[in-house]
Amino acid sequence: MRKIIITTVSLFFSVSILAQETKKDTVNSLKEVEIKNKYKYKREKSTTVSRMPLNNIENPQVYNTITSELMKEQVVTNFxxxxxxxxxxxxxxxxxxRGGDGAEYYSMRGFSVQPTMINGLPGINNGSIDPINVDNIEVIKGPSGTLFGSSLISxxxxxxVVTKKPYSTFGGEISYNSGTYGLDRITADVNIPLNKDVSLRVTSAHQNEDSFQDAGFSKSFFVAPSLSYKVNDxxxxxxxxxxTNRTSANAxxxxxxxxxxxxxxxxxxFEKNYNNSFTSNELTMSNPTFNxxxxxxxxxxEKWTSQTVLSRSSAKTNGFYHYLYDAGNGDDFYRFISKANSQTQGTDFQQxxxxxFKIGNLRNRMxxxxxxxxxxxxxxNxxxxxxxxxxxSTGEDTGVLSSSGVDNLLANSYAGNTTSENEVISAYVSDVLNITDKLSVMASVRVDKFISKTGKSYNQTTVSPKFGAVYQIIQNKxxxxxxxxxxxxxNAPTLQLDNTYSNFKPEHANQYEFGLKTNLYKDIISATISYYNIDVKDKVMSDAAFTTFRQGGEVNSNGVEISFTxxxxxxxxxxxGYSYNDSEVVKDELDDTYIGFRPEEAGPRALVNLWASYxxxxxxxxxxxxGFGGNHASEFNVLHRKGIGSFTLPDYTILNSALNYNxxxxxxxxxxxxxFNEKYYSGWSTVTPQRLRSLIxxxxYKF
Structure with missing residues (x-):
């Protein structure tokens, strides 16, 4: 550790950065900076959560915001x-x-979810998201099909992810980070006003990092140009x-x-093999992404604005993907390997x-x-x-871990070309009506037509409603x-074991939630306390081999959440923040394997997060x-099924600290x-060691 600190400190004195002198900010820009510095953990208003500008305290939906200022303070280098x-x-x-779903999976309110939305629009990726272009991250809670559909959320x-946008003055910053496990990261964020109406902003990052295990690495380059053009008023x-161009060797x-x-x-x-990756740096995966x-x-x-949006996403997968599967004898794992070559593309158009406006004396935001x-x-593939x-027990691995050896192994195993395509056509309307200055109600509905063009052609139409009410006991407080x-x-037509397709109607999840929001003492304290209950009906469930599928499963997820800023x-x-979730499968249409059990995707029951800085x-x-803080997670079952048993990952508490001079x-x-170099794990029918102590x-340099 001492050697790392000495090496890192010496880097401070060896790195030199050239920059231009800045123009003076406008008064409005200075005020904006002051507000962000004072309340750097908050964004009180969102334009994407409800697809209209709405303050958090008047929004009946719960969400958390992670700001770029907080991420800088914590030296965040990964999502x-x-x-x-x-x-x-x-x-x-x-x-x-891997293709289609290679991005990270998270658990929220008892259900798995991937980060697939950028500025409220589809943003597909098969790898990971670089934080350099993030202004803030909105973690939006609960089933949100009414405004966001179903294809990319849970x-x-x-x-x-809300991205950084161009602004009207010249400015930016260049950063260099170095740390344990071979971390080298250089980033740039430069905003250039081309004239009084056009501004260009470019963010970029280049990062190399090794694994904490005996093999594995990640190397990425990211660049994000954005342009704003004000034609007229x-x-x-x-x-x-x-x-994004990312190459990695993943355990x-x-x-x-x-x-x-x-x-x-x-x-x-598993603890005995904590540092064993069971891979080599030759078995690489490439994930180019474009959004x-x-x-x-x-x-x-004065009352209406039109927003027309076209978005395009492309995520490619090219390289080796392998996994280990329990042989069932309490010691051995079989390795299965393939060489992937796939591309996922998304096109979205919104109007x-x-x-x-007002109808009589009643304000409507729609x-x-x-x-x-x-x-x-x-x-x-x-x-x-x-x-x-x-x-x-011995750490022995009889597999081939060289790229040439695996290529020889996979020779003549080409699986053929496959394609899948789905279309969704939707219309939605949402209205927030202020009955009084303190009481507002929200009513929303979406009509969604799903068209599957994979295998057996199929389409279905779904209606998704949403209602909410907010009463401000103390206005704006x-x-x-x-x-x-x-x-x-x-659900697209699903291929069964007998090689026939089954059609399933849409699954539905219904949530009710109530709680309290505060924004007290000149906006310096904000808190949200809520209780939610989610019932999922008509869930499609499968056997362990994913060969037989039946519809009719039911899941209940309920819990409490407390957030404080x-x-x-x-x-x-x-x-x-503190959360407690209680999830249970209440009906299993297939074979009662899951009835009464907590779903494996639900993750830990209790989670705690804290960060404080002075x-x-x-x-x-x-x-x-x-700065000082950390995270706590209760123990949880990554495998939890009748007739098979339960495997429990232990609880953990991870602490972090930071020092800075600004x-x-x-x-x-x-x-x-x-x-404290804690050993801890994550998983979802898997056991995955997490990173040990690291120093960054x-x-x-700001200009």
Whole structure:
């Protein structure tokens, strides 16, 4: 550790950065910066959660916001570390890079979800999201099918990334981070006003990092140009683009056997192999990703604005994917391997009309929209073949781990070309009606037509409603709220074991929720307390081999969430959260395997997050700051089935700390993650060791 600190400190003095002198900010820009610095853990208003501008305290839906200021303070270099600041969310799977669903999986309100939304629009990826272009992350809770459809979100909610946008003055920053496990990361964020109407902003990151295990690495390059153009007082354009090129060698997922009596009863063998990756740096996966969003805003009148959006996403997978599967003898795991070559593409078109008007004396805020989404995936993969056995008791691995050796193994195993394509055509309307200054109600509905063009052609139509009410006990300070929200899942025709297709009607999830929101003491304390209950009906369930599917399953998920953000005194910022979730399968249409059990995707029952920082604002220590916090998760069953058994991952508490020195031009930060080098795991019918203690040092030059 001492050697790492000395090396890192020396980097501070060896890195030099060239920059231009800045133009003076406008008064409005200065005010905006001051507000962000004072309340850097909050964004009180969102334009995407309800698809209209709405303050948090008047929104009947619960969401958490993770700001870019908080991520900078914590020296966040990956998406998972950012999400650790949100209440009630935890990672189940790391990114596998495989086609279609290779992004990270998280659990929220008892259901798995992936980060697939950017600025409220589809943003597909098979790898991971770089935080450099993130202004804030909105973790939106509950089934949100009415405004966001069903193809890219879950019953637990959605993760929406709000990107950085161009602004009217010149400015930016360049940063360099270095740390343990070979971390080298350089980032840039530059905003250039081309003239008084056109501004260009470019964010970029290049990162190399090794695994904490004996093999594995990630190497990525990211660039995101965005352009804003104000044509006149009525018409403006905003174009966002993102290009990612990521190559990695990922440790194989370690699956417990889901079809036989569980043969593991302790963590001993997994702890013995905590640092073993069971891969090599030759077995790499490449995940190029592209996202583009072009938006046109036209002010029709003082009361109505038109928003026209075209978005395009592409995520490719090219390389080796392998996993380990429990042999059922309490020691051995079979390795299965393939070489993937696939591409997922998404095209989305939206037309929204956003209004703020009165009928009589009653204020209405309304969005009326149509949405067309096309998703298609093309695969040309090698076949799946066995590649050795991993024995945990000895660490022995009989597989081939060279790229040439695996290529020889997979020769002539080509599985053929496959394609899948789905279309969704939707229309929705949502209205927030202020009955009085303190009482408002929301009513929303979506009509959704799903068209499957895969295998057997099929289409179905679904109606999804949403209702909410907010009463502000103290206007703009304290409100009570309640909501009824619906989510749904369209099911394409499903191939059964007998090689025939079955059609299933849409699944539905219905949530009711009520709680309290506060924004007290000149906006320096914000809190949300809520209780929710989600019932899922008509769930399609399968056997362990995913060969037989039946519809009619039912799941109940309920719990409480408490979120807290505060700036009680100058320089002190706190963000904290607690969640408890109780989920249960109440009906299993197939074979009663899951009845009475907590779903494996539900993750830990209890989650706690905390981060507090203090920055000295005057005196001889002015500019210095300190931060401390961490996360706690209760024990949870990653395998939990009748006739098979339960395997429990232990609870854990991870603590982190940071020191920083900040001036108008420079920021120097030292961050320690997993301060006490705790061994801990994540999983979803899998057992995945998580990163041990790491040290990151960062230097930023601002201009």
């Amino acid at each position: 998972n570390d950012a999400l650790k600041n949100a209440t009630g969310i935890t990672r189940l799977w790391e990114s596998t890079g 019953y637990g909610g959605l993760i929406n 009525k018409l403006s354009f905003l174009i966002n683009t993102e290009f 194989p997922m370690i699956f417990l056997n889901r079809g036989v009596l569980l043969s593991f009863n302790s963590m001993d063998l 583009m969003q072009a938006q046109m805003f036209y002010k029709i009148s 929204n009309f956003i209004g703020d 969005v009326v929209g149509i949405d067309y989404l096309n998703l298609n995936q093309r695969n040309g 090698a076949g799946w073949l066995g590649n050795g056995i991993v024995t945990l 304290v409100s009570v709220f309640g909501n009824y929200m619906n989510g749904f899942k369209n 505060a700036n009680p005194i100058k320089g002190l910022n706190i963000i904290a 920055a000295f604002t005057d005196g001889s220590l002015k500019g210095f700051g300190i 001036t108008d031009k420079f920021n120097i930060t030292l961050k320690v993650n997993n301060l 040092a960062g230097l930023t």
